[in-house]
Amino acid sequence: xxxxxxxxNQVSKSYAARLAVDAVxxxxxxGQTIGLIGPNGAGKSTTVGMICGLxxxxxxxxxxxxxxxTQGPSAAKQKIGxxxxxxxxxxxxPAIENLxxxxxxxxxxxxxxxQRCEQALALVNLADRAKDKPSTFSGGMKRRLNIAAALLHxxxxxxxxxxxxxxxxxxxxxxxxxxxxxKAQGRSLIYTSHYMEEVERLADHIVIIDHGKVLADETPAAxxxxxxxxxxxxxxxxxxxxxxxxxxxxxxxxxxxxxRDGNALNIGLTDAVHAAPVLAWLAAQPGSSLxxxxxxxxxxENIFLNLTGRSLRD
Amino acid sequence: xxxxxxxxxxxxxxxxNDKRALLLHLLMPVVLAAFFGSLFGGGSEAKTSKIEVGLVxxxxxxxxxxxADGLKADSxxxxxxxxxxxxxxxxREGKLPVAVVIPQGFGERAGDALxxxxxxxxxxxxxxPSQSTMLAMVKGLLTQQVMQVTTxxxxxxxxxxxxxxxxxxxxxxDASDTEKAQVGEFLGxxxxxxxxxxxxAETKAAGSKASTGMSxxxxxxxxxxxxxxxxxxxxxxxxxxxxxxxLFMGIDMGIGIxxxxxxxxxxxxxxxxxxxxxxLMGRAVSGALIAMGLMCAMxxxxxxxxxxxxxxxxxxxxxxxxxxxxxxAFGLLIAAFGxxxxxxxxxxxxxxxxxxxxxGAWVPSFIFPEWVQTITLVVPTRWAIDGFDAVTWRGLGMxxxxxxxxxxxxxxxxxxxxxxxxxxxxxxx
Numbered sequence: 086x087x088x089x090x091x092x093x094n095q096v097s098k099s100y101a102a103r104l105a106v107d108a109v110x111x112x113x114x115x116g117q118t119i120g121l122i123g124p125n126g127a128g129k130s131t132t133v134g135m136i137c138g139l140x141x142x143x144x145x146x147x148x149x150x151x152x153x154x155t156q157g158p159s160a161a162k163q164k165i166g167x168x169x170x171x172x173x174x175x176x177x178x179p180a181i182e183n184l185x186x187x188x189x190x191x192x193x194x195x196x197x198x199x200q201r202c203e204q205a206l207a208l209v210n211l212a213d214r215a216k217d218k219p220s221t222f223s224g225g226m227k228r229r230l231n232i233a234a235a236l237l238h239x240x241x242x243x244x245x246x247x248x249x250x251x252x253x254x255x256x257x258x259x260x261x262x263x264x265x266x267x268k269a270q271g272r273s274l275i276y277t278s279h280y281m282e283e284v285e286r287l288a289d290h291i292v293i294i295d296h297g298k299v300l301a302d303e304t305p306a307a308x309x310x311x312x313x314x315x316x317x318x319x320x321x322x323x324x325x326x327x328x329x330x331x332x333x334x335x336x337x338x339x340x341x342x343x344x345r346d347g348n349a350l351n352i353g354l355t356d357a358v359h360a361a362p363v364l365a366w367l368a369a370q371p372g373s374s375l376x377x378x379x380x381x382x383x384x385x386e387n388i389f390l391n392l393t394g395r396s397l398r399d
Numbered sequence: 400x401x402x403x404x405x406x407x408x409x410x411x412x413x414x415x416n417d418k419r420a421l422l423l424h425l426l427m428p429v430v431l432a433a434f435f436g437s438l439f440g441g442g443s444e445a446k447t448s449k450i451e452v453g454l455v456x457x458x459x460x461x462x463x464x465x466x467a468d469g470l471k472a473d474s475x476x477x478x479x480x481x482x483x484x485x486x487x488x489x490x491r492e493g494k495l496p497v498a499v500v501i502p503q504g505f506g507e508r509a510g511d512a513l514x515x516x517x518x519x520x521x522x523x524x525x526x527x528p529s530q531s532t533m534l535a536m537v538k539g540l541l542t543q544q545v546m547q548v549t550t551x552x553x554x555x556x557x558x559x560x561x562x563x564x565x566x567x568x569x570x571x572x573d574a575s576d577t578e579k580a581q582v583g584e585f586l587g588x589x590x591x592x593x594x595x596x597x598x599x600a601e602t603k604a605a606g607s608k609a610s611t612g613m614s615x616x617x618x619x620x621x622x623x624x625x626x627x628x629x630x631x632x633x634x635x636x637x638x639x640x641x642x643x644x645x646l647f648m649g650i651d652m653g654i655g656i657x658x659x660x661x662x663x664x665x666x667x668x669x670x671x672x673x674x675x676x677x678x679l680m681g682r683a684v685s686g687a688l689i690a691m692g693l694m695c696a697m698x699x700x701x702x703x704x705x706x707x708x709x710x711x712x713x714x715x716x717x718x719x720x721x722x723x724x725x726x727x728a729f730g731l732l733i734a735a736f737g738x739x740x741x742x743x744x745x746x747x748x749x750x751x752x753x754x755x756x757x758x759g760a761w762v763p764s765f766i767f768p769e770w771v772q773t774i775t776l777v778v779p780t781r782w783a784i785d786g787f788d789a790v791t792w793r794g795l796g797m798x799x800x801x802x803x804x805x806x807x808x809x810x811x812x813x814x815x816x817x818x819x820x821x822x823x824x825x826x827x828x
Contacts, residue, residue: 138669139670156675156826157674159672160672162670162672165670167666169663169666169667171664173662173663173664173666173667175413177413178412182412185405186409187671189401189402189404189405190406190668192402192672194401
């Protein structure tokens with residue numbers, strides 16, 4: 086088993102009377118990508134702020150590679166790269182100068198600093214814009230530079246707080262290519278987002294947080310196992326289905342739930358592989374002319390809904 | 400490159416690249432200082448402006464003409480002869496601050512009134528009520544001319560007839576015998592003196608232009624005193640405008656921190672393994688360097704273009720450095736206590752304008768009421784401007800700079816200490 090890189094232990098944080106983070110605990114292993122998900126106000130940013138040493142926990146502890154993370158200069162912070170949700174760049178400072186600044190804050194200097202800046206710019210495909218100011222960049226390019234600024238000191242853990250906000254699909258794909266490269270290099274990532282498809286694409290472990298508490302801390306597969314239905318099938322019939330058809334359908338292998346919606350049926354399946362036999366069974370039933378059908382995989386959105394009773398974007 | 404140097408370097412690059420800020424902080428003060436400097440006397444060679452005075456000369460006697468000639472010869476006045484109606488009209492319209500009327504027979508009646516004190520002739524003075532200070536100055540210069548001409552006339556042979564009249568009046572007066580005897584003795588001596596002058600004048604034919612008796616018993620020798628170079632109005636103006644616009648730069652510096660907080664850059668800086676104090680120090684040092692550079696550049700312009708002389712380079716650099724540190728600390732204070740960039744800017748600009756006004760940046764502080772002048776001693780700008788005055792045209796050297804430097808440093812420590820205390824307190828919340 087991989088070594089524990091980051092350990093968050095029973096961390097709490099209050100703002101006046103409001104408890105923003107309530108005894109949160111989770112771990113990040115070496116090379117692991119954690120998806121930290123939750124709606125606005127769930128406590129994600131406060132948790133990330135404490136991991137980055139920007140906020141002081143009221144109680145609990147956070148260690149990075151065994152060293153405590155504190156405000157101010159700590160050795161643990163040297164191992165973390167932080168990509169804030171905001172475009173935290175000096176818009177009127179050339180891209181290369183932005184990188185030199187952030188590299189120098191982590192103790193880089195001379196040729197090594199120059200080399201790391203060039204590597205980071207190349208990784209995010211901005212090598213040809215090194216001398217240009219971010220104020221002349223597109224939103225996607227700024228996001229990529231925002232990531233590059235966090236990579237200069239070769240951190241073991243990269244924390245990305247909603248790095249694709251306000252980015253067009255093409256730029257989003259470019260960012261994902263970069264992150265997948267980093268992941269392939271064995272770097273650990275914490276990725277917070279509202280977009281479940283992004284988290285599903287990257288994360289091999291998911292922490293769901295709401296009202297300051299951790300609701301789930303599992304692999305995606307284990308999370309899906311929590312749901313009775315892993316896939317869904319919607320079938321539209323020519324006529325309203327009979328009660329006999331519904332009970333017969335319920336008895337088919339792999340069917341977890343059947344719900345009538347006018348002439349249509351919403352069918353829950355334990356796995357998508359059961360969709361074809363169920364459709365064949367439906368088509369064979371007398372008086373059930375099948376007009377259309379569609380299949381869908383259950384998403385993290387459904388899991389979140391199942392856990393909290395509300396949508397992620399509420 | 401250490402973190403601190405990187406932070407300072409970043410700010411310097413950003414500032415130099417910001418042409419708008421450079422224009423505001425360097426060019427504007429030079430232009431305004433040139434303007435204010437010319438208003439307050441300009442260079443040491445500049446001539447003082449004359450008071451324009453209208454003169455209505457109705458007394459064509461020798462004395463009347465001499466008074467008019469004396470007024471015209473005064474370097475402080477610019478005399479224009481007018482009719483009475485013209486004089487009144489021009490004063491009413493604000494074209495002249497003061498007009499003097501020398502009435503018919505004034506010279507003779509003034510001589511009569513010199514000893515008796517009765518039936519004093521009047522000189523009508525028309526003045527613009529918005530320029531009443533001019534009235535006092537013109538009155539003083541007029542008194543000087545009238546006394547000089549009247550006494551000279553009385554001491555000459557021409558005054559003999561007036562003395563005869565005075566003696567006749569004395570005989571008919573109700574004065575006591577003792578008083579009559581004393582004044583009569585004085586007038587008799589005067590008459591004798593006047594008669595001797597007449598005889599002497601006949602023998603010497605042309606007569607002498609030398610003193611003819613009583614005159615104003617002094618003349619003035621005007622010397623502008625300072626320990627250093629001649630007074631140069633531009634030196635004070637450059638100090639005032641420099642202080643004002645560099646404080647504006649300090650405000651921009653503080654607002655920059657608030658914007659960095661809003662944009663998330665502040666968090667990114669603090670996520671690095673550097674202390675809050677390092678980040679704040681980086682901003683303060685870069686702010687102080689920019690302020691110092693601006694002040695030196697401004698005074699270089701003042702020296703090259705307006706011939707301002709720096710009498711103590713060490714004193715100047717010391718004052719500039721301490722003021723720059725105070726400015727940087729002022730910027731941090733704005734950032735520490737400002738809630739939003741917009742609100743902080745409004746309050747800070749207001750506070751700065753009050754400080755520079757009280758500090759004497761716009762007009763010299765001596766024209767303020769005494770209680771205001773006392774209050775200005777707790778305003779850092781007053782000390783900065785006094786310090787720059789001390790090391791430029793006053794020529795007081797390092798000795799004159801040490802006090803203002805110490806006060807500036809004191810303010811820097813207080814402002815900076817308060818700012819860091821607030822930042823640290825907020826960080827620990």
